[in-house]
Amino acid sequence: MNMIPDDILTKPATVASSWATARLGERDPGSTPATPVGPNAAAPERVDLETLDAIQRRVLWLSSAIVDAANHGRPNASGLKVGGHQASSASMVSIMTSLWFAELTAADRISVKPHASPVLHAINYLLGDLDGSYLTTLRARGGLQSYPSRTKDPDTVDFSTGSVGIGATAPLWAAIAHRYVRSHFPQTPAPGRWISLLGDAELDEGAVWEAVADPQVSRLGELLWIVDLNRQSLDRVVPDIQIARLQGMFAAAGWEVLTCKWGRRLQALFNEPGGDDLRVRLESMSNEEYQRLLRTPDDQIHSRLLADNVNSTALKGLVDGLDGAGLAAAVRDLGGHDLQQLLNTYRAASAERPTVVFAYTIKGWGLPTEGHPNNHSALLSPSQMLELARDLGVDPADPWAPLPVGSEEAELCARTARHLARPVVATTAVPSLPTALGRRHKGTVSTQASLGRFLLDLRRAAPEVARRVVTLSPDVASSTNLGGWINQTGVWSVGERHDWFADDNERLLRWVEGTQGQHIELGIAETNLVGLVAELGATWSRSGQPLLPIATLYDPFVSRALEPWSFGIYAGGQSILVGTPAGVTLAPEGGAHQSITTPSIGLEQPGCTAWEPAFAQDLEWCMLAALGDIGKPGGTSAYFRLSTRPVDQGLAEHPDDELLLERRRRNAVAGGYRITPYDPTEHVTLVGVGAIMPEVLSARRRLVELGVNAGVVCLTSPDLIFRAFQRRTRGSKTGPDSSILETIFPRSRPTPLVTVLDGHPHTLAFLGAIRGDEIVCLGVTEFGQSADLDDSYALHGIDVRSIVEAALDLIKR
Template identity: 65%
Template sequence: MLREVEDRVLWLSTAIVHHANRVRPNPSGLKVGGHQASSASMVSIMTALWFGQLRAEDRVSVKPHASPVLHAINYLLGRLDRSYLTRLREFGGLQSYPSRSKDPDPVDYSTGSVGIGATAPIWGALSRRYVDTAFGSAGTGRQFSLVGDAELDEGAVWEAVMDPAVAELGEVVWIVDLNRQSLDRVVPTIATDRLRGMFAAAGWQVITLKYGRLLEELFARSGGAALRDRLDDMSNPEYQRLLRCGADELRRRLPGAGPGADRIAEWVAQRDDATLLEAIGNLGGHDLDALDDAFRAVDDSRPTVIFAYTVKGRGLATRGHPQNHSSLLTEEQMRALAARVGADPDDPWRNFPDDSDAAALCARVAERLRRPEPPPRAVPVLPTDIGRTPSGTATTQAALGRVLLDLTREAPEAARRVVTVSPDVSSTTNLGGWVNKVGVWSASERPNWFADDSESILQWWEKPTGQHIELGIAEVNLVGLLGELGATWSRWGQPLLPIGVLYDPFVARALEPWSFGIYAGGQSILVGTPSGVTLAPEGGAHQSITTPSIGLEQPGSVTYEPAFAIDTEWTLLASLALLGRPDGTSAYLRLSTRPVDQTLAAVPADPAARERRRCQVVSGAYALRRHDRARVTIAAMGAVVPEALAAADRLERIGTPADVVCVTSPDLLFRAVRARQGREQADTWILDQVFPDDRANPMVTVVDGHPHTLAFLATVNRVPAISLGVTRFGQAGSVADVYRHHGLDADSIVRAALDVTGSP
């Protein structure tokens, strides 16, 4: 029955791609694409896994190019409507690669960004353990990754594999589809021994499935040992060429010219053509019994990797061809495949007869894998304003830690849902107080050997109730975990409020996996700090320039860059309130280490006026200073707001009064501009309050980042504008020196204001 299901999965996955490219009308003429050969190499593995091993509590990340196999299996299990089989890569149809948020059938992990989908189950396992120790009800279950061998070239894979926290995750199982081909070629040296050694060195169990049962039995015959040595020593391209041979040519090529050639030739002579042709491609990754044995051998005390040797295009006319990656079977080849596997090319989506053993198997598996939807839980109510008015001198980075501590007192139930993650920078990003308060998460309690050391300011208590997770210095790991922590509301019905903190220059390094996590439904807050050239003494290597633009452009996220501690509090609380819910969204906060006089914020004392200011802050901007005779508007963001205020003071003295607007979110302001144009749905009231028509003066924008971030503000009232910012790599020096170098200082703002107003 299982082999019958395997054949039908092969047919359906191949037919899904065939229909999209050769049957469905394509008026544009653009390539639709799909991967019949890459899917075929996974059919046996996925058939054995789904129909023999998976439980409802297990989850699987499927390699991107095998998405048709996943859809074929879901169809046989009654989890995908037949109508979708003809809609691969069609608008509103099946996605190009498995998508948890966009595909109509069950997908556990979104994949498509190579290496990121492979590692996601690691962070899923860690997140499940965190939820289970904190709130219970997350259950158990293995976390499988079906990985293409080419994905092992990705650095993200090894950053995850080598992290010390991963060695304890026994529920993680990777199955490497070792077909030894990339997009363009047969890879000459896969170096499987080296890969096995690297996994073993990281504490993983390593299982290798190289040959199938038929070959293993034939190796035991006379001459078989020499054949094994020949195949083991053979280069990948030579082996792949043998897969393309007919029986006569295979008999000539297989013995080779080595010392065992005579014994191999004798072995070959004793085999009939059918056995010989079947044996040469009989690899462990296509042997259902061998796969089942491998799954049963998994050691749950540590992560496991199974290297399953496969043939790319196995079962297809294109098997083993170096350029079969995106190749398509012809109509004639499709009909030949149908005849071999018992399908009907004229009724390609026909399911098993209701009274057949295969249909009964599918029904049993579907029932076994039925997964109830977790009951939704709402995040406990969060305050919008803790009520303090900061005074003195403070940084927005330090405000982050203070707000988290305040939250534990003001809203302890909500604070219990907060989990922070950082790559070994907790103390330098002002999370020390929070870490001391809530502790470091660990699946089991560990002693703090420095608890009695009076000079230890940061207390590293590792315990199951901790709320901070520390990873190694690998930003990709941090945001990978952040995305999965942000998806627990939909996986187990337990919403978390995850906050990841990293140095802002490294946001770009972490961007792709964080963005992919958002695409997959993970809601989180990413805090980049310290930021900008304001980090003056550190020099250009640690100064971020493009991150404000990243925040403006990232889908599924709101970005904030507060100038004052109170702005940090309000924007952080607003961002937390948007996490862990079906209509939620992520956030990116760009914070600074520059000490700023907090009285410059001029927070209104009247409660109603204070609430109005808060609403403006979380909506994108507020008027920090108004002048009855203003001739210019200075719109500034973040750490450079003090320079904008100083410039306004000087401009007033020389007869060019200025309004000063503090921008907290260029992202939200840009959405408001587009909404006013009828291009998207968003509130526009903030533009009316902060940039009213009757104050449509020439504008100077200034930001510690690329100047185009705020340049669009001139379009609100269609006024002349000069945009100041950073367009070159940074320099080391004092803040005053660096600001002067980049044209962010008060002198530069004054000059720009005089230029844009045409003042003499």
Template identity: 65%
Template sequence: MTTSHHDERETGQFETAVQASPPSVNSRPLTATASPDESVLDQIAQRVLWLSTAIIDAANRGRENPDGVKVGGHQSSSASMAGIMTALWFSQLTAADRVSVKPHASPALHAINYLLGDLDEKYLTTLRSKGGLQPYPSRSKDPDTVDFSTGSVGIGATAPLWAALSHRYLKEHFPQAPDAGRFYSLLGDAEMDEGAVWEAIIDPEVRQLGEAVWIVDLNRQSLDRIIPDKQIARLQGMFAAADWQVLTCKWGARIQQLFAGPGGAAFEQRMTDMPNEEYQRILRSHPDEVPERVLAGVADAEESGLRALVESLTPRELAEVVRDLGGHDISQLMATFDRIDDTRPTVIFAYTIKGRGLATEGHPNNHAAQLTESQMHELAEISGMSLEDPWQRFPDDTPAGQLCAATRERLRRQPIEQTRIEGVPEALGWSHKAVTSTQATLGRFLSDLKRGAPEIADRVVTVSPDVATSTNLGGWINKTGVWSLAGRHDWFSDDRERVLKWQEVSGGQHIELGIAEVNLVSLAGELGSTFSRWGQPLIPIGVMYDPFINRALEPWHFGMYAGGQSIMIGTPSGVSLAPEGGAHQSFNTPSVTLEVPELVSWEPAFAQDLEWTMLEAMRAIGRPDGHSAYFRLSTRPVDQSIAGLPEDPVLLERRREQVVAGGYRISDHPASEDQVTLVGVGAMMTEVVGAARKLESFGIRAGVVCLTSPDLLFRSVQERHRVAAGQRSAIAEALFPPDSPAPLVTVLDGHPHTLAFLAGIRGDRTINLGVTSFGQASSVQEAYKLHGIDEASIVRAGLDLLGR
């Protein structure tokens, strides 16, 4: 075997091209016992293989590339899935089913959609181009039907689990929602390395999801290597230990017939015991070498009948037989699908060859390798196609064309009537405690929502990774109950001293997960997708400790990219959680969440601000033009009178408008009189206002600005320089008038970089105070002093700016 390189001038970088094994071996043999229907499916599988390969070929060889940067694609990864996806789509799926397709098999998905008339031919040459087919399946950006976005390995695989759970919840609370079928995940065996997969599999709620089916493309190759043998048995055992049904589709019908005949037992034992690396090497061998390699090291080949069996086949026949794996055998796949147990989740390990049917078949470096033009011509001949006319569908009057038409009708989805969340109030109307924290207010807000806006509250579902009580959801849970797939007896129902009533009841509105933030945000994203999947919106509110937002960033981001809308609450937060020590003290979350698309980040300081902003966030959930929200809350009690809440209804409404726009001034005097302006966020407002009063005692007029959302302030600043979609926000100019410049001191319980952009509004000299080092256990005041965000530090910063 040799390798060659494409011309660097053509691709922008060297790219491996793998020399083909003899074309006769690459021809995809039909199932030995195939019925006419299965032969038709095999024809469709070959067409899927061709189309998916040609889609990638057209993007690389057939499209002008002025950038010189390779386009890429994964022909081998699509090839290993061709049989599995054909069997699933053309024999099993219903219109109610939903499927997540592994990232690198996106061309195979588009090929099937094209054959079913769900994708226009004009898109087949647009893979990885603007407005074209996305590199990985995208629910929001691809032009054809994609049920789940994938591309972040492991995250897309778990999404159907959370979608199934979300549908169960939705159907119980809103029976008018459409029914659902099975939720399939098609994933590669290398994805099993991802921790997100196992966090999802072992969650107690998942074990009840009989509608969940995972099909693992067991090609035993990852990007860089061949996966060791022992890994497969370990994976099967881990699924079984999590109460999943484990099915294996290992051998095709043709090789199984040989196993049942003379010498077959020895042949099966040899193939079963063969290390993955040795098997892959046989795949790359010339057919004349295969008999010797199969017999190598078998001491009893004569006595067991193995040699006689091997010699009864021509080298080419033997080379084809060793490739006869269950994941490429339509009949074996369909038989395996028929064994699915709908009372528990199922995983099917389908043995495949990476690159099956391609010249790169089984090569250890075929992950991103692409066929040369001559190899494409060979594949076209095998497939009954033409490289000059690559996009032919089956004629309508052929059995394959008729099956495509019947499948298209079977999978046709009826339009879903969309329900909008209407009537979210601007305020709830109840007063708040004189001294309270935003975390405590969260619990109060949810209870008030239940009695003040019950129809809105009915769509709220809270989710927690075993921190419901410590994030103040106790009152909400007492009112609504806990929802779970598996009802459990409450053995503490007669305990009069119990404060929290943990009752799992029909209609409960809280879902408790295990301690896994990845599961939390993944479920929240799917709960927030029910409006687009089944027409009924929910308002998911997830709570977790703020420092652990970082642990969940990737799946959270990916859920939003896929269209999931939710409200995520990080609490408690910051070094204000001083006694908990550095492990629980967050510092970068205000900056990180400000940078996330389709997310508004909030950090209100006062109870009334939290109420207004939560209602504002709810209005943006469950709608095509909506977005998610993040709230950073604190356990530190704050004197609510500091906010200076207006009593006049007109001024109160003006305050509300400013709060939901991103911030407001607390000072009694106008901004034009500021000698220095102190800008605070969240729990730091006590110190900010205290510092302003101290500066006043020195004869320095200090203005105070309270930001509820640095995120919205930043957007307001950006909008000054461009025409933005929607109404232009003027909050930046309102809080920092261009004609009234003043030095700025910014303060927050987080990284000071978050507010550094404020200096650019007017070009003010600025000192940014915040947390820039890991913390330690202490009192709150000791923590503030340690990080330089205490009242004295703010005063010193103001004096420094004024040269005093």
């Protein structure tokens, strides 16, 4: 965060003194009707612009004061800057005031630019949705979050933002998720608009353009993005003029592109003699030159506009006819701060395709730091806050004073609060899941192939549960074994699509697209995949209709998808992510397609349970348990790491006796089980995870031949075992039951451990601490290379010979 002296960020005094007229433009005594959005939305009442202006002035004060109170109004023993973004908030004040108080309906959902969270809280306070006691708690424990949080803030927040680009795209995926729910559950309420408020620097994020370009998005007429085009990022003024390129990129993706550039005062000047030249001069300026103009004293603006390279007699005549203050006000008259212009632009949005509005604004609008290239995280000094209070007509001794009772502003806030009131969402419960599906898993099969079988078995055994399952993949549906499921359920799309291959008798995958399918195919963009799966996993709380989303992708790309998926979990999305194929088992593909760190990533991810079953029966049990944990309050996402390696199912030695089989199931869903019965005379215990179990069991047989009594533990979820360990050692009352530890690692008999997995060995290193065992951890720590499976395992030291030698070394044989 920048620590900048106040005097550097102080604007010229003549500009500060004329704030009330220069920033707001001429007040229009007329009124403007707002237009309803969404098929069943009621229009807000007509809004008086002077009243709306008074509210935005109060919002500007409150948003600035919220940040000021966090940094100057409470004890700070650490001495660290609390932070906040007064300038970034100020540029959004007009946009958000006009939306909330003259445009939104109760059906609309809106994502707010991360650094504008104080504006959201200020508006919610004026609407009675936030208790005033919270206004001093920004970035404090139990208070207002640093960025809007749907799950942690005390007031209404529709989307969590803060991870740049991810929060901006969330309404896009929420719009698709709502359409999906409506197509399968018609009783779901009709939507309003899904709105994103984002900064222009946020458009640097690749996640934004991956989402914008998805083919289904161009048909979402309920989608509206408003870009706060303040032409500044964290460190600098955005170089050159990029607006034409950005407009072209949106237009090429099928979006309606609108621009709210100049305010009415400046547009009136454009109609005067020399006005055309003034427009050309302002629009040909680089971003840097315009920002420098904002920091220029009034008496120097004439000379900067009439630079040496400007040869226009008409422009000179127009400029000379304005005094310094008038010219300063004119160049600041941007459309993003003109309430009438904003409302007119909203009404022009398309209902047939998504719309993006580029609203030109000033970063730090109305503040002493206005337009400074380093104002991103700069804080107003106490004297500057007093100056702002004077300009805005606020008593600094009573910063949180409500609007005067009976005033037009207070009445508009009350009417808006009633207008935006939302009915309580009643959540439909997911039907109870069975604990097993009745298949006896035999032969040789991979866990990836078992996933396909599982989905078909679920549809047969629990059709009402399967009805809520939706699968997704980024163009890898067939290679992740979803083909059978797709053949039975079809592919979902925003609208019906003609099947040109319906008469092709040779095709194996029946790719029929329509509004009743249960698989969604995206392009090769993992960020899009997890963005959509998070919103599909949030429909239980948004619309009351829970879905059970399962997304498949290649496990090496879990890392690429991790940050947006993790943020989706933070924001309340509950889903299942399946990474397959995993590890080095896809050996001929070489290092490019071999995942190493994903087992520990899964173990470390909050709000998620990581699984890596070795056998088809384990996958069935664990997947049912994971499905039972999503789509409800307090639910938990899941990550499954699966393999293409076929494994002999007989190696699991699952009991035939129903009682013993149920005990095995309970252990499997608790995190693991012993394949060999516990023997107090064991010399060493081999612990394996996932597709490496054949090597672990072969190593055990070889050790027995050598006279070593070796036991075998198969872990289905090292994550759950670690949590059970934490609960036992720290006395936590939350987390999984720690009794599973006594079942697989009895404290009465410490035994050396050899752990093996097709992933980084540190994932299982904690097992030695459960009872203080000596431990050797085998796994993959280096990039691989193309090879057959045996050579690849030997290369990484996870083959049978390496396991046997590690055990012998450990017990000193």
